[in-house]
Amino acid sequence: MGNVPSAVKHCLSYQQLLREHLWIADSVPGALDPAQEASQLSGLPEYVKIVEVGPRDGLQNEKVIVPTDIKIEFINQLSQTGLSVIEVTSFVSSKWVPQMADHTEVMKGIQQYPGVRYPVLTPNLQGFHRAVAAGATEISVFGAASESFSKKNINCSIEESMEKFEEVVKSARHLNIPARGYVSCALGCPYEGSITPQKVTEVSKRLYGMGCYEISLGDTIGVGTPGSMRRMLESVIKEIPPTALAVHCHDTYGQALANILTALQMGINVVDSAVSGLGGCPYAKGASGNVATEDLIYMLNGLGLNTDVNLHKVMEAGDFICKAVNKTTNSKVAQASYNA
Amino acid sequence: MGLFGFIMQHPQLVTQADRSKSSASTSSVSTFPKRVKIVEVGPRDGLQNEKNIVPTSVKIRMIDMLSEAGLPVIEATSFVSPKWVPQMADHIEVLKGIQKFPGINYPVLTPNFKGFQAAVAAGAKEVSIFGAASELFTRKNINCSIDESLQRFDQVLKAAQAAGIPVRGYVSCVLGCPYEGKISPAKVAEVSKKMYSMGCYEISLGDTIGVGTPGIMKDMLSAVMHEVPVAALAVHCHDTYGQALANTLMALQMGVSVVDASVAGLGGCPYAQGASGNLATEDLVYMLEGLGIHTGVNFQKLLEAGTFICQALNRKTSSKVAQATCKL
Numbered sequence: 001m002g003n004v005p006s007a008v009k010h011c012l013s014y015q016q017l018l019r020e021h022l023w024i025a026d027s028v029p030g031a032l033d034p035a036q037e038a039s040q041l042s043g044l045p046e047y048v049k050i051v052e053v054g055p056r057d058g059l060q061n062e063k064v065i066v067p068t069d070i071k072i073e074f075i076n077q078l079s080q081t082g083l084s085v086i087e088v089t090s091f092v093s094s095k096w097v098p099q100m101a102d103h104t105e106v107m108k109g110i111q112q113y114p115g116v117r118y119p120v121l122t123p124n125l126q127g128f129h130r131a132v133a134a135g136a137t138e139i140s141v142f143g144a145a146s147e148s149f150s151k152k153n154i155n156c157s158i159e160e161s162m163e164k165f166e167e168v169v170k171s172a173r174h175l176n177i178p179a180r181g182y183v184s185c186a187l188g189c190p191y192e193g194s195i196t197p198q199k200v201t202e203v204s205k206r207l208y209g210m211g212c213y214e215i216s217l218g219d220t221i222g223v224g225t226p227g228s229m230r231r232m233l234e235s236v237i238k239e240i241p242p243t244a245l246a247v248h249c250h251d252t253y254g255q256a257l258a259n260i261l262t263a264l265q266m267g268i269n270v271v272d273s274a275v276s277g278l279g280g281c282p283y284a285k286g287a288s289g290n291v292a293t294e295d296l297i298y299m300l301n302g303l304g305l306n307t308d309v310n311l312h313k314v315m316e317a318g319d320f321i322c323k324a325v326n327k328t329t330n331s332k333v334a335q336a337s338y339n340a
Numbered sequence: 341m342g343l344f345g346f347i348m349q350h351p352q353l354v355t356q357a358d359r360s361k362s363s364a365s366t367s368s369v370s371t372f373p374k375r376v377k378i379v380e381v382g383p384r385d386g387l388q389n390e391k392n393i394v395p396t397s398v399k400i401r402m403i404d405m406l407s408e409a410g411l412p413v414i415e416a417t418s419f420v421s422p423k424w425v426p427q428m429a430d431h432i433e434v435l436k437g438i439q440k441f442p443g444i445n446y447p448v449l450t451p452n453f454k455g456f457q458a459a460v461a462a463g464a465k466e467v468s469i470f471g472a473a474s475e476l477f478t479r480k481n482i483n484c485s486i487d488e489s490l491q492r493f494d495q496v497l498k499a500a501q502a503a504g505i506p507v508r509g510y511v512s513c514v515l516g517c518p519y520e521g522k523i524s525p526a527k528v529a530e531v532s533k534k535m536y537s538m539g540c541y542e543i544s545l546g547d548t549i550g551v552g553t554p555g556i557m558k559d560m561l562s563a564v565m566h567e568v569p570v571a572a573l574a575v576h577c578h579d580t581y582g583q584a585l586a587n588t589l590m591a592l593q594m595g596v597s598v599v600d601a602s603v604a605g606l607g608g609c610p611y612a613q614g615a616s617g618n619l620a621t622e623d624l625v626y627m628l629e630g631l632g633i634h635t636g637v638n639f640q641k642l643l644e645a646g647t648f649i650c651q652a653l654n655r656k657t658s659s660k661v662a663q664a665t666c667k668l
Contacts, residue, residue: 222664225630226589254623254660255630257586261554287664295582302553302583332582336550336615 045269047306049085051216051246052078052293054321055106056087056121058278060099061289064325068102072109074324077317078275079113082309087140088118091127107134119180123154128168132175139172140216141165143207144184145200148191149220153184162206169211181207182248186217186232187224187259197235205239214244216272219259221281222252222288226262233266246270249291251330252281256291257299264303271296276318277330292331294318373597375634377412379544379574380621382649383434384415384449386606388427389617390653396430398652400437405645406603407441410638411621415468416446419455435462447508451482453495460503467500468544469493470510471535473528474517477548490534497539509540510576514560515552515587525563533567542572544600547587549609550580554590561594574598577619579658580609584619585627592633599624604646605658620659622646 055075059066066074071089078086088110094101103120112118112135119138122128131139143161144150150158165181172179185192186200204215217236219229229247236245247263247270249256260271273296279289297311315334322329329335383403387394394402399417406414416438422429435448447466450456459467471490472478478486500507513520514528532543545564547557557575564573575591575598577584588599601624607617622642628635643662650657657663 225627227631251660252664253626254585254620255627257582258589258627261586261589281664288660292582298581299553299583299586303555332579332616336580336609 043267044264044303044305045267047269047308048264048300049246049270050083050293050296050300050307050309051085051087051248051270051272052083052275053087053248053272053290054078054274054276054278054293056090056100057248057272058274058276058290059325060090060097061279061282062099062325062327063280064327065099066321066324068105068109070321070324071102071106074317074321075106075110075118077313077320079111079116081313081317082307083314084115084308085117085119088120090121090123091131091134091136092121092123104130104134107131107136119178122168124164125167125171128171132177136177138178138180139168140180140182141168141207141212142182142184143203144189144220145195145203146185146189146192149185149189152191158203162203162210165207166210173211179212180214180216181212182216182218183207184218184220187219187228188221190221197232200232201235201239204236204245208240208244214246214270215240216246216248216270218248218272219250219256222250222255224249224259225255226258229259229262230266233263233268237266242267243269246272248272250279250281250289251277251291252287252289257295260291260296261299264305275314275331276322276334278321278325288330292318292329292333294331294333298333372592372631372633373595375597375636376592376628377574377598378621378624378628378635378637379413379415379576379598379600380406380411380603381415381576381600381618382406382602382604382606382621384418384428385576385600386602386604386618388418388425389607389610390427390655391608392653392655393427394649394652396433396437398649399430399434402603402645402649402652403434403438403446405641405648407439407444408638409641409645410636411444411642412636413445413447416448418449418451419459419462419464420449420451432458432462435459435464450496452492453499456496456499460505464505466506466508467496468508468510469496469535469540470512471531472512472517473523473531474513474520476519477513477517480519486531490531490538494538501539506541507539508542508544509535509538510544510546511535512546512548514545515547515556516549518549525560528560529563529567532564532573536568536572542574542598543568544574544576544598546576546600547578547584550578550583550615552577552587553583554586557587557590558594561591561596565594570595571597574600576600578607578609578617579605579619580615580617585623588619588624589627592631603642603659604650604662606649606653616658620646620657620661622659622661626661 089103089106090100091103119140120131120136122131122139169179183203249259273293274290275293277292281287417431417434418428419431447468448459448464450459450467577587601621602618603621605620609615625637646662
């Protein structure tokens with residue numbers, strides 16, 4: 001604005017702001033402060049479930065291979081923040097994803113807190129069996145709304161991948177293990193460019209129909225904007241109830257929170273994010289990755305929405321993992337707080 | 341794939357005025373303005389908060405590149421005492437040195453009557469003044485009350501009116517204050533109303549420390565819109581907590597059609613060391629183009645201007661779009 005005041009030292013620190021100004025403090029389950037109620041936008045869900053994908057989607061896209069004990073400590077810290085779902089690892093071949101080579105040790109090594117779920121990615125039946133043997137009680141399968149992406153990523157067509165997933169999900173259901181379905185490239189593909197909402201709907205419906213309890217719609221390369229998010233969701237919501245949908249926004253072009261706000265306005269109440277905004281983007285060198293959990297919580301708290309998650313504790317876990325991978329956080333909230 | 345290949349594959353990066361027509365039938369898009377005027381504050385608000393002093397020739401080149409990018413309003417400099425803001429010490433040379441493209445406005449900040457006179461003498465055709473929605477912020481910033489600060493500007497507004505020079509009014513701390521904390525929407529409305537009735541043609545509502553979130557933005561705008569027509573309002577969001585674009589989206593949904601931004605997201609935050617500053621113009625344009633909203637901006641040239649100034653400042657861009665499209 002105008003002149004830079006010399007009295008900067010006297011201004012409220014972030015810690016003080018947190019204490020005194022509820023819109024950025026921890027959300028209290030159930031009870032809304034009158035101020036929060038006033039600022040709660042009408043039509044928004046009261047509670048938003050955050051699915052923390054840092055340990056899997058985040059770390060998977062980090063260059064530095066993180067030692068197993070660090071991964072375990074990281075997940076244990078996240079378990080104490082109030083997050084109810086933490087995606088732990090991926091039972092994929094270490095040839096493809098070296099970062100996830102220690103999937104069995106991680107799954108076995110973490111403390112499983114009551115009330116917290118620890119899904120793991122299982123790309124095929126083999127991965128599924130290994131996951132179950134290692135103690136997994138929830139799994140995820142990963143489809144795509146783009147043929148080219150599917151072929152380049154998992155070397156088969158969408159249809160072929162669906163057949164594989166049917167086997168996995170069927171086996172999971174036999175063992176009463178819930179399965180979550182992901183749809184990549186929901187708002188655009190690095191190879192095909194724009195993706196039609198109809199295609200996203202088709203793939204989502206397939207996954208939902210085979211028994212996935214929730215479908216996470218991923219803007220894999222972060223190209224989406226509120227307009228394309230709205231058009232895509234309008235199409236999917238015709239076939240799948242919004243309560244069974246989640247959004248998984250990458251922040252490659254800085255659009256993630258705006259896209260998430262749009263999704264919330266349309267009745268979506270499950271949002272994926274990664275602490276510290278971990279993960280780069282394999283399709284845009286130097287670009288950022290997932291939306292940062294801290295920044296998401298900040299927005300949700302400000303909107304007066306319940307998340308049950310403690311922002312301070314998430315920031316601590318973020319600080320821990322950033323030091324471990326030797327990089328600065330991608331979370332703006334963390335940047336503003338830790339240097340204050 | 342190269343930058344061009346990428347842009348061709350992502351048509352939302354190319355100006356498509358027709359897009360808004362075809363999607364107007366969707367009830368959602370009809371709630372957005374068809375056109376948004378972007379006020380580029382990088383050369384002033386952005387550079388003002390950058391540690392490295394930028395040479396005059398670089399500032400001039402930066403502004404010329406922004407003009408070439410088609411931004412309709414570019415805030416060129418601030419006629420403030422160099423003692424307070426060393427970065428803006430070359431205000432006269434900058435204003436005189438830039439190319440004045442037809443159809444583009446180059447407002448300058450004038451903190452007092454003396455600054456206003458100097459600005460007019462240097463050729464300024466538009467000026468900006470600032471107030472705040474916080475008494476404590478005003479007291480600590482310029483050592484007087486809000487009312488007193490507005491009285492001081494009365495002289496500027498009268499002289500500007502006589503000279504036919506439009507005046508833009510800024511209101512700081514509209515969603516929170518680093519000293520007072522929470523700010524009431526009623527207070528923001530009161531200050532905005534005063535500045536508007538004093539003769540400011542447009543009121544830019546600034547989330548100075550970036551603490552706001554969309555619900556609070558909505559509440560604040562609802563109150564202000566009772567007093568000032570929405571067509572005369574702009575939002576100026578800082579991205580200190582990553583909320584700027586979401587807050588801007590909310591403002592657009594409320595009918596605001598003027599948005600301030602800074603190329604490369606220049607500017608830090610004097611209240612949160614290490615924090616980021618303004619909303620990045622590139623990221624804003626990306627969203628607006630994706631929504632089919634006309635901006636008149638040449639995206640490619642905007643990116644070039646951002647690359648240029650970041651190199652000159654020896655810093656990385658704060659724009660996510662620029663980061664993603666940059667080939668390292």
